[in-house]
Amino acid sequence: MATDSAFNLSLLRDRNDAAVLRAVRARGGAGVSRVELAAETGLTAQAISKIAARLLDEGLLAEAGRERVAGATGKPRTLLRLVPDARVALGAQLGREELRLLRVDLAGTVTGQARATVDLRGEPGPVLDQLAQMASELTSDVTDGQVLGLGLAAPGPLDAREGVLHHVTGLPRWRGLRLREEMQARCGLPVVVEKNTTAGVLSQLGSDNRAFVYLGDGVGAGLVLGGRVQRGARTNAGEFGHQCVDRDGPLCACGARGCLEAVCLTALRAGRAEEAAQVLGVGVANLVRLLDVDEVSLGGGRMLDAVELFEDAIRAELASRVPDGTWQTVTLSRAPRLAIPLGAAGLAMAHLFH
Missing domain, CATH: 1.10.10.10 (Winged helix-like DNA-binding domain superfamily/Winged helix DNA-binding domain)
Known part of the structure; x- marks a missing residue:
């Protein structure tokens, strides 16, 4: 007792x-x-x-x-x-082609960053070693006690509670990896593992019912409903890119055909950006009608590189697919390019503020 x-x-x-x-x-x-x-x-x-x-x-x-x-x-x-510099946190985005790492102070200001090109199709070990080295270099001027931890945002499917990756789309060598344990052993810091799009939706304040829609090396969504982040029964909510939009469409890396991600990325690779934007707009309209969100934040390099094209296509699909647009209004906003590692850093310091 x-x-x-x-x-x-x-x-x-x-x-x-x-x-x-x-x-x-x-x-x-x-x-x-x-x-x-x-x-x-x-x-x-x-x-x-x-x-x-x-x-x-x-x-x-x-x-x-x-x-x-x-x-x-x-x-x-x-x-x-x-005192903003009394503590710092690290936030990393583990992308399929790039590692991004930020150092953030207590006020949320980025005080350092690093990036490296990677290829996640290979073995995980060298990539995680590289991330640990980047973390060491980025915190070389602060004492160990000042570093709150590392927030690590990764593609899913994953179990955020256990810090374990599952059948990560197109990355068979990463399946079953105990990512949190592996990184803690390498960097000697507390590590929080989160799905990349969930970290993205947590990177900034917004509506109590909002989505962060990501188009970069994949397609996904992070969700806040009723003011609470939604992770789902297995912390794997947000597989937005794997809704089927064409049963006879291209084969997706997940093994199914016609996933929004596969259709969208295939169109982009073929130089058909308007088609990709239209397909993504259909997906966003589906999301709005299913969950009744009133704000959609757009993020990811491929999205932000042509953000006006995507915004126009999404607005057009919302206008044609949402029955009463004057009542069920939706605000489109643009997320920061570093939204995902920023959100990951916030998770690493969350225990101080929540």
Whole structure:
């Protein structure tokens, strides 16, 4: 019983610390007083005082001057601000042809990045060794205690809970790889494994019902519904690219025919970009009608390289396939090019803020 009680107290402390850090970060560099933190978090003044003292000792917060509240008597209030460079996190995108790695501070600012060309059709070991070397070089100027961990976004299907890849489309040598364990052994950091499109949808704030649609080395989608990220029963939701759009279409790397991914990528390789955009638009319209999302964020190199073409095609398909466009409106937005590794880095530091 004593052990359970100690665990519960520790969990409560972590949640309260996270609530305070989240509130301070939301103010940016302006700073926030302890009184305001109590009002925003619902914690008592005594609890705020203890938490603030602990976070100041850990270097996560710093004093940011004083302010006098109009009409108030007594001493001016001391403001607290986040110390962005107190900790860093790494976010990686494991692409079929390229590795991208970012170093991100607590404010979400990219403070370093690296990239390398890879070929995932070969053995995993050399690629993971290269990623570990990149991580070491990117954090060579900070102490080990400052690095919160590595968020690693990978193509699926995968089990994010266990950090295990399954039948990754077109990559038989990666099937069954215990990716989290392999990377932890190589870089000596906590590692979070997530599906690439799920990391993408978490990279920025948006509607409570939104999708991140990716077109790069594959096609996929990340989903937030009702304000919660959707991972599915096996953490493998978002296989958007493997909906069938043509039963007699080209053979997909997954083994089926006519997948949206296969049709779209085949058209792009043949120089038929308009056809690819139209097919993707059909897929997005299907997604909107199935899940009633009201925002679709477009990401991935192939998408963003011709984003106006894809936006026009998606709008046209939505207009023709959604019955009442004046009621079921959908906002299209453009995701950052680094959305996936940014989202992965956010997952590596999530325990501090959530």
